[in-house]
Amino acid sequence: MPAKAYLIGQKFQRLTVICEAPSLRLPCGKLSHRSLCLCECGNKVEVDNILLKKGGTGSCGCLRRELAKARFITHGHSCIGGHSSKKFSPTYQTWSGMIQRCTNPKRLSFKHYGGRGISVCARWNEFANFLADMGERPSGKTIDRYPDKDGNYEPGNCRWASDLEQMHNSRRNRNFSIQGITGCMAELCRHFHIRHGVVQRRLKNGWMPEDAFTRPLYLKLHIRGTAPQPSPPMCSNKSILSWKQADLELGSAPKCC
Numbered sequence: 001m002p003a004k005a006y007l008i009g010q011k012f013q014r015l016t017v018i019c020e021a022p023s024l025r026l027p028c029g030k031l032s033h034r035s036l037c038l039c040e041c042g043n044k045v046e047v048d049n050i051l052l053k054k055g056g057t058g059s060c061g062c063l064r065r066e067l068a069k070a071r072f073i074t075h076g077h078s079c080i081g082g083h084s085s086k087k088f089s090p091t092y093q094t095w096s097g098m099i100q101r102c103t104n105p106k107r108l109s110f111k112h113y114g115g116r117g118i119s120v121c122a123r124w125n126e127f128a129n130f131l132a133d134m135g136e137r138p139s140g141k142t143i144d145r146y147p148d149k150d151g152n153y154e155p156g157n158c159r160w161a162s163d164l165e166q167m168h169n170s171r172r173n174r175n176f177s178i179q180g181i182t183g184c185m186a187e188l189c190r191h192f193h194i195r196h197g198v199v200q201r202r203l204k205n206g207w208m209p210e211d212a213f214t215r216p217l218y219l220k221l222h223i224r225g226t227a228p229q230p231s232p233p234m235c236s237n238k239s240i241l242s243w244k245q246a247d248l249e250l251g252s253a254p255k256c257c
Contacts, residue, residue, distance in 0.1 A: 013058030121154035
């Protein structure tokens with residue numbers, strides 16, 4: 001029977017009957033009387049009147065999708081239902097990377113973590129526990145073992161740290177005292193306005209730390225020719241070298257542009 005006046009305006013779960021819809025002939029030969037309904041999500045859908053009254057249909061399909069999604073999601077940070085197209089949250093990526101580098105010998109970083117005896121506590125084998133203890137990962141920060149940089153990943157020994165804080169806490173960190181200023185390489189590079197890689201190369205070539213941080217990266221060119229050009233250095237066999245060659249062979253001359 002077509003939608004009667006008492007059906008129009010009535011609400012069945014998420015569906016509200018707006019008006020009659022064209023009847024539909026079923027494969028069995030019976031005629032299905034239908035109503036046009038407005039769902040709470042804003043979609044309109046035609047529904048069989050019998051299914052409406054018996055509760056067989058309660059939405060345009062959005063309710064079923066939400067219930068299916070809820071069965072797979074426990075914390076909302078991992079991919080939904082195993083679909084690889086869904087991205088992991090930054091916090092989940094940090095947790096997964098922490099587990100992998102401590103437990104998976106095939107990872108290149110394993111030798112620096114699991115290979116050195118660093119492990120993840122049993123509580124943090126579950127992401128929900130890690131999330132409860134550490135909270136969401138702040139933008140621009142990563143997980144850092146602190147105050148014991150050689151300790152395990154566990155509550156009380158981990159924090160969200162910036163790149164500078166990570167460098168301070170690195171076991172490879174070196175402190176220098178240059179012109180009365182003491183700090184790690186990153187801090188001194190920032191103070192003397194020189195690139196980190198340049199200082200590393202200079203130190204590797206045998207430069208004194210003060211020269212590595214303070215000597216200009218490029219030679220000043222005498223545009224007007226009012227001052228004499230510096231003489232290029234000499235190597236052990238008395239042959240004349242360019243500044244660039246001297247930097248590479250002797251490790252003592254400033255980099256030439």
